[in-house]
Amino acid sequence: METRQVAEDIRVEGIVQGVGFRPTVYRLAEQYELRGWVLNDGAGVWIRIAGAPEQIATFVEELKGSPPPLARITRITRTALPLTAVPERSFSIAASQTGIVQTKISPDAATCASCQRDLQDPDSRFFRYPFTNCTHCGPRLSIIRAIPYDRHQTSMAAFPMCVACERDYQAIANRRFHAQPIACPTCGPQVWLEESDGQILAKGEAAIARTVLLLRQGEIIAIKGLGGIHLACDASQETAVAALRHRKHRPAKPFALMVRDLAQLRDYCHVNEIEQQLLASPAAPIVLLTRRPDRPHHALQALAHPI
Ligand SMILES: [Zn+2]
Ligand SMILES: [Zn+2]
Known part of the structure; x- marks a missing residue:
């Protein structure tokens, strides 16, 4: 005899778009032999599912207990449906639906450990x-x-995926399955270095090498990133930092300091457990730290002048 099946609508609200939620739902649905679909809409993630009641219960528990790392679930609403509402014989990710926008979007997240390994x-x-x-x-x-969060509604719409990225994007077992900003050297944004008058000095690897050289020579570089422009200079060079302070009309307020790793940071500042966790978190915020008084003043011109 076939196992008794039931059908449900499951609405998930919170930060659930752009964080790998649909692929996670898909994997779990396959694991628990559930049928139906999942999609993004204006309210969050909408799952329509059918299967054995205890399998659906475990599916929901797993979704709640181990969502993708960047997801934040605020509410899960389950509604029983007649079994005829799910004629699908397998599970799939359906096209997004537009609607009244209520869902939340994840902030940008720092490069994860796996991507750093790829790099x-x-x-x-x-x-x-x-x-x-x-x-x-x-x-x-x-x-x-715009919402729902799909590539064509992001600034990545200008960069059509190459064959390799498309393959990763479509592969359920891949970490980049449905990763909307997926990009590689073949298809994604490029780096180049230009003079303030727009003249291009170098591209790609050569641009990075030249930038390093210019920073070492005490130049100030404007680095255009995803969320704005960073003004960068070598924090150990007194004249470079002084020039930046002068141009920014910022005589004393500290600048944000970039370091290679925690070991290097400990050379200059005290870092406690909480500060360390914050620095390593996906948000990777700028953290205010206590300067080590035993370091000579000239070692780090970027830090605030003592009052
Ligand atoms: Zn990553
Ligand atoms: Zn690509």
Whole structure:
């Protein structure tokens, strides 16, 4: 005898778009042999599902208990449906629906550990590609023009996916399955270095190498990123920092300091457990730290002058 089946609508609200939620739903639905579909709409994620009642219950528990890392579920609403509402024989990700927008969007997230490994792997097609991302990291709010969150509604619409990215985007087991900002050196945004008059000095790897050289020579570089422009200079060079302070009319207020890693940071500042967690979190915020008094003043011109 066939197992008794029931059908349900499951609405998930919160930060559930652009965080790999639909792929997670898909994987769990496959795992628990459920039929139906999942889609994004103006309210969040809408799942219509049919299967054994205990399998659906476990499915919902897993979704609540282990959502994707960047997701924040605020509410799950379950509504029973007649079984005829789910004629599908398998589970699929359906096209997004527009509607009244109530859903939340994830903020941009710092490059995750897996993407950092790709960046440093010479065999990866993302090797040294600055815009590498996946469903667990990368730009979100900065690139979104409209909800539902789909590539054609982001600033990535100008960059059609190459064959390799399209393959990753379609592969359920891939970390970049339905990662809307997916990009690689073949199809994604490029880097170049230009003079203030717009003259192009270098492109790609050469642009990065030249920028490093210019920073070492004490120049100030405007680096256009996803959410705005960073003015950068070598924090250890007194004249470079002084020039930036002068131009920004910022005689004393501290600048944000970029360091390679925690070990290097500890050379200059005290870092406690909470501060360390904050720095390593997906939000990767600017954190105010206590300067080490034993460091000579000239070691770090970017930090605030002592009062
Ligand atoms: Zn990632
Ligand atoms: Zn690509």
